[in-house]
Amino acid sequence: MSLEVRDLSFRYGEREILHRVSFAAAPGEILGVAGPNGCGKTTLIKCIDRIFEPEGRVEFAGKNLRELTTTEVAQVIAYVPQALTIGMAMSVFDTILLGRRPYIRWSVSDEDFERVSSTIRELGIQHLAFRKMTQISGGERQKVMIARAMVQDPSLLLLDEPTSALDLRHQLEVMELVRNVTRDKQACVVMAVHDLNLASRFCDRLMVMKEGRIVALGAPSELLTEALIREVYQVEALISRESGYLQVIPLRPFQEMTA
Amino acid sequence: MQGVLRNPLASPFTLGISAAAAFGASLVIVFGIGGDLAIIIAAFAFTLLAAFGIYSLSRYRGISPESMILAGIILMYLFTAMTSFLQYTGTMDQLQEVVFWTFGSLQRTTWEKLALVTLVICICLPYIMLRSWDLNAMGQGDQVAKSMGVDVSRARTRLMLLASLITAVIICFTGVIGFIGLVAPHITRLAIGGDNRFLLPASGLVGGALLLTADSLARTILAPSIIPVGIMTAFIGIPFFLYLFLRQKEGYW
Numbered sequence: 001m002s003l004e005v006r007d008l009s010f011r012y013g014e015r016e017i018l019h020r021v022s023f024a025a026a027p028g029e030i031l032g033v034a035g036p037n038g039c040g041k042t043t044l045i046k047c048i049d050r051i052f053e054p055e056g057r058v059e060f061a062g063k064n065l066r067e068l069t070t071t072e073v074a075q076v077i078a079y080v081p082q083a084l085t086i087g088m089a090m091s092v093f094d095t096i097l098l099g100r101r102p103y104i105r106w107s108v109s110d111e112d113f114e115r116v117s118s119t120i121r122e123l124g125i126q127h128l129a130f131r132k133m134t135q136i137s138g139g140e141r142q143k144v145m146i147a148r149a150m151v152q153d154p155s156l157l158l159l160d161e162p163t164s165a166l167d168l169r170h171q172l173e174v175m176e177l178v179r180n181v182t183r184d185k186q187a188c189v190v191m192a193v194h195d196l197n198l199a200s201r202f203c204d205r206l207m208v209m210k211e212g213r214i215v216a217l218g219a220p221s222e223l224l225t226e227a228l229i230r231e232v233y234q235v236e237a238l239i240s241r242e243s244g245y246l247q248v249i250p251l252r253p254f255q256e257m258t259a
Numbered sequence: 260m261q262g263v264l265r266n267p268l269a270s271p272f273t274l275g276i277s278a279a280a281a282f283g284a285s286l287v288i289v290f291g292i293g294g295d296l297a298i299i300i301a302a303f304a305f306t307l308l309a310a311f312g313i314y315s316l317s318r319y320r321g322i323s324p325e326s327m328i329l330a331g332i333i334l335m336y337l338f339t340a341m342t343s344f345l346q347y348t349g350t351m352d353q354l355q356e357v358v359f360w361t362f363g364s365l366q367r368t369t370w371e372k373l374a375l376v377t378l379v380i381c382i383c384l385p386y387i388m389l390r391s392w393d394l395n396a397m398g399q400g401d402q403v404a405k406s407m408g409v410d411v412s413r414a415r416t417r418l419m420l421l422a423s424l425i426t427a428v429i430i431c432f433t434g435v436i437g438f439i440g441l442v443a444p445h446i447t448r449l450a451i452g453g454d455n456r457f458l459l460p461a462s463g464l465v466g467g468a469l470l471l472t473a474d475s476l477a478r479t480i481l482a483p484s485i486i487p488v489g490i491m492t493a494f495i496g497i498p499f500f501l502y503l504f505l506r507q508k509e510g511y512w
Contacts, residue, residue: 069408077406079402079403090395090453098392098407
């Protein structure tokens with residue numbers, strides 16, 4: 001079941017945020033979306049999830065998402081936003097259980113409980129299960145949000161900067177988690193990401209955007225060049241492969257020679 | 260209402276719904292248009308008017324909690340000012356009646372009125388309960404709720420209108436009994452947690468119990484004179500609320 005986005009455009013008042021964006025993502029694939037702040041990464045993700053209603057077509061598994069009801073969309077797509085609203089002090093378990101909302105009318109079935117418990121075990125967050133959301137750290141909260149998205153049984157997982165608030169260890173843990181889920185469930189992942197090093201390590205393909213358009217799309221190791229970084233981010237950078245992973249080392253803001 | 264608007268200060272009081280009812284009642288009292296029935300009808304009509312006012316004002320800004328709260332506060336000040344103006348122009352007797360109405364009282368309650376209130380609640384409550392999952396999801400933020408398949412604007416609008424309807428039906432018979440709508444949910448939340456499936460009916464029970472206690476005390480403490488119950492609810496609710504508020508270390512909001 002693959003995702004296909006065709007000619008997606010979105011304007012916010014007068015400003016055009018996305019301009020005829022087209023791409024596809026295959027099952028079992030992690031597609032990273034990178035680019036400078038304001039390039040439309042988050043908007044793109046929200047358009048795919050129908051939080052915004054864009055022009056153009058978003059198809060998943062051959063179905064036009066606009067023709068599904070919101071609950072049907074929620075059974076296909078799960079979304080983990082970047083800025084987390086810490087709402088009322090619910091327990092971690094109850095928060096994850098919310099992910100079952102697209103399948104629940106009122107009463108919670110044994111299957112719902114079972115899915116939540118097994119996901120908590122898979123993620124190794126048993127010790128948090130009955131803590132309150134307000135009592136856990138940012139990294140733990142991010143894992144809980146991913147767990148909530150996972151119990152939603154999505155075929156398409158949309159992540160907005162899943163690692164931006166996390167320390168090094170949590171970054172790796174969360175990304176490995178995402179990768180394992182993607183492989184096991186053959187889900188599609190579209191992930192907005194700022195950290196190019198992390199992106200090159202965990203994304204199968206990377207899509208680089210600037211000003212609402214796709215600048216480049218392909219395997220991170222081929223895509224990320226010093227010239228591309230200069231063009232997109234206006235930064236002089238060095239690409240190093242010494243550690244075995246591709247690393248982008250930013251040097252200085254790029255200044256065009258005006259002589 | 261606190262759940263719908265994700266705000267701990269939301270209540271019929273703070274959103275101008277009570278103020279609208281008071282204005283409706285004052286209007287009838289000061290202009291001497293009719294008796295008790297006219298007061299009830301006017302209070303009810305203005306309460307619904309306020310609810311629709313909040314709804315239409317916030318529609319311009321996209322049914323967000325912030326826009327609803329701001330619209331509510333605008334209306335609250337408007338109705339309060341108009342009520343004050345009516346009080347200013349009224350005679351001493353009328354003034355006294357208006358003030359008494361705004362204190363609230365259970366004395367004019369009859370079994371017929373109670374039956375009507377019960378009927379309305381019985382009709383509205385199942386729908387609200389059915390939507391309590393949506394309300395839980397909305398506690399995580401509008402966009403997350405949307406991604407879980409909740410039609411947020413529709414859910415917020417309907418739940419607000421239903422909550423206002425229930426308030427209107429009660430308040431038009433009793434007058435403004437403040438404080439319970441604000442505090443009962445907090446007391447309940449501190450006791451049983453934030454899951455709206457249980458929180459909603461339980462806050463109703465806690466609110467009822469609080470009112471009953473307040474009213475019983477109001478009738479007996481200075482007997483034979485009766486303290487208006489609206490004053491009593493605050494006197495009883497505040498220490499209890501303060502105790503829970505100070506004792507609980509973890510934030511519920």
